[in-house]
Amino acid sequence: MVIPVFPRVSIIILNWNGWRDTVECLESLYRITYPSYDVILVDNASKDDSIERIKEYVEGKIEVNSKFFNYSPYNKPIKVFEISEDEARQGKFNKPLYEKYDVNRRLILIRNKGNYGFAGGNNVGIKFALSVLNPEYVLLLNNDTIVDKRFLDELVKVAESDEKLGIVGPKIYYYDYYGRNDIIWSSGGSIHWWLVWVYSSNKTGVRDSEEDLLPEDVEWISGAALMMNTKYFRWLNPNYFFGNEDVELGINARQKGLRVVYVPKSKVWHKVGVSRKKAKVSVKVFEGYFKFIKANFPLLIYIYQILINTLLIPLRAMRNKDLAMFYYLLSKFRIN
Incomplete structure (x- = not known):
């Protein structure tokens, strides 16, 4: 018998002033069927009462309402293993005690001292996981997502099918698209240097199809739900505060001769725009974008991106009420 x-x-979830989304995400995670996982919640120095509310949730004091599932009191309380950022970086952790708890009855909570953005915050969790838990895979999951019960089974099944498979990701739907939850937001992504934004998600706005069942090689996977093989990847580029790191992972994977694969049988729903609204598309985001372009594309594409974004930035600045973006792009005419 085999x-x-x-x-x-x-599984690493980053929270910043978003406990309501986070507890809904956690409640969906703690009902998945895959038997070997950790949930590492990294709080990026939230200024609201996120920590207190999340602790109330795991104690069973907050019932989570969702259109995707019914709240379950049967796995509460969930044991919280709370550690500081310094302890996480040093790998200080009571692993023997942690391992005594069932996978759906335990939570690792890391409290960062500052808001390090998406890449920096996740890197604290990744480093801790690799040094203490030794996982074969690390899964980055937005706190504003809901997962299907079998989403992880399907990701792992495909990831294990080819040793040259470096990154996998699920089919990501809009959480609510004008009352629908079968509209695709991302099925992996493509890169097009001539567009205003050089990368785009595939099949965005398309209604799900029963024919979309086979894994597909893509150029990158959205960081909203991305699983990477720890043999090949061990951190995100900390130069990007919010955005671009997932696309660069895809580029790096392909440069190493690894595959990046979209897994349609794995399903996740995403509250699109929630994280970006909190981050406020600003100078930090644009600065990261141009660092990404400069690091991964020829100089001519870098210049082209500056020009085309500068032409369109007044509209974005008015929409986002952020004139700092406009002044930042003007400064980029001085190519360093």
Whole structure:
């Protein structure tokens, strides 16, 4: 009799002033069918009462309402293993005690001292997972997502099918698209240097199809739900505060001869725009974008991107009420 082997997956969720979304995400995670996972919640120095509210949720004091599932009191309380950022970076952790709890009855909570953005915040969780838990895979998951019960089974099944598979990602739907939840937001992504934004998600706005079942090679996977093989990837580029790191991972994977694959049988729903609204598309975001272009594309494309974005930035600045973006792009005419 062959005993099935389930590779360990460390799931990292980043929270910043968003406990309501986070507890709905956690409630969906704690009902998945995959038997070997960790949930690592990294708080990026929230200024609201996120920590207190999340602790109330795991104690069973807050019932989570969602159109995707019914709240379950049967796995509460969930044991919280709370550690500081310094302890996480040093790998200080009571792993023997942690391992005594069932996967759906435990939560690792890391409290960062500052808001390090998406890449910096996740890197604290990634470093901790690799040094203490030794997972075969790390899964980055936005706190404003809801997961299907079998989403992780499907990701791991495909990831284990080819040793040259470096990154996999699910089919991501809009959480609510004018009352519908079967409209695709991302099925992996493509890169087009001539567009205003050089990368785009595939099939955005398309209604789901029963024919969309086979894994597909793509150029990048959205960081909203991205699983990477820890043999090949061990951190995100900290130069990007918010955005671009997922696309660069895809570029790096392909440069290493690895595959990046979209897995349509794995399903996630995303509250699109929630994180970006909180981050406020600003100088930090644009600065990261141009660092990404400069690092990964020829100089002519870098210049083209500056020009085309500068022409369109007044509209974005008015929409976002952020004139700092306009002044920032003007400064980029001085190519360093």
